Amino acid sequence: MILAAGLGTRLKPFTDKHPKALAMVNGKSLLQRNVEYLQQFGITEVIVNVHHFADQITGAIKKNNGWGSTISISDETNEVLETGGGLQKAGWFFDDDFVLMNVDILTDLDLQVMIDQHKKNNALATLAVTERNTSRYFLFDRQQQLCGWRNIKTGEEKIMRNENDIQQKAFSGIHVIDPKIFSLIQQQGKFSMVDVYLSLCANHSIQYFDHTASKFIDVGKPESIAEAEKMFA
Template sequence: MKALIFAAGKGERMRPLTERTPKPLLEVGGKPLIVWHLERLAAIGVREAVVNTAWLADRFEPALGDGARWGLRLRYSHEGAEPLETGGGMLHALPLLGDAPFIAVNGDIWCDFDFAALPREPRGLAHLVLVDNPQHHPVGDFALDHEGRVHPAGERRLTFAGIGVYRPALLDHWQQVIGPAPGTERQPPSFRLAPLLRAAMRADEVDGQHHRGAWTDVGTPERLAELRAFLGQDAVGA
């Protein structure tokens, strides 16, 4: 099984920390955020991971190399000067990911979720990990029912953790789902993944699970500091 780690974002809310360091390379608990993911992926037998890059793309390979230290083969999907958003980034990386289901993880989260709990193949087009709504996102993203199906709306709304298993077919008809929108005229195109997921949910093609453990979306310097304190690293610098 292969994996994709989203690492192309500019991290604008994290500045000045991200002016010289991409957000996934910021250290927490003594190692870069992205390394936590690489270690956990390697632990469940993933042997090839793709890192998509844009902002400060040249910083990743010197920091991570070819992945051999984790027993992985790392490949890089460079998107150019501007990130392609999650949907465009996934589409751009598909030639490196192949035809089989793959894991995708946001490079700017920290979570104690055990990747071994993910299905090797989703029932439908995607399987998402959801978490309790954090204070900065109280309304959540999607609803999870008692049968493990994920819906665009509902009473039991949770927040998408940025961890999932996807079939490449999720992107087959992206143009019809997204329609004419800013970024879609680019080559390669830029668009968000969420509309494709909502369309798949309406077709009953998305399952999920509720992770009740620790999870942080490292979106601000304050949340980075809180995570570092939680992991026993009190330093404020990058």
């Protein structure tokens, strides 16, 4: 699933008239790039959630025949549901372990290695992370298990399991998830996957996959478009 319903406020003025999913990097939209990225790992059935300028996204998918993939739409036109609510609404689509990713992420992370680790460890969810500076971090123990969350700007911290040796990792917006998570989610309506993971990590295996060595950029601001064009042809 590619999350493409956000308002893209950081990418103004482009998003005053377009969805961020259609922001162009070297002649290809973010959405096209991530559809083609998933294809590299044999993933050709994708669902995309839409809200902001939804008709432009559905139009681009139809015009380009899904760029070679079969793309379903999860319509959030009436209300954007955030990452957790958006996934929950699209839950009907999944019957096996699946990838969830933000549309404004570009990376060359080896997704097959991440999926293999997820399945080998029988995790409920595996989260792609890197060692980089950011304002918000997931917190993990030395067994790579999620135990909390920290916002270093506000000082807010949520510790769900007490551990003596905690490491903080920056989340990359890419998840591999076991569909049994849908039976465990207690939240309803509009909510974040961060809250889901924090509510489940005390009793379920939510792990990280560190891809610090790979290319990665969050194409969230106008200046990051130029940076992304240097990184991805």
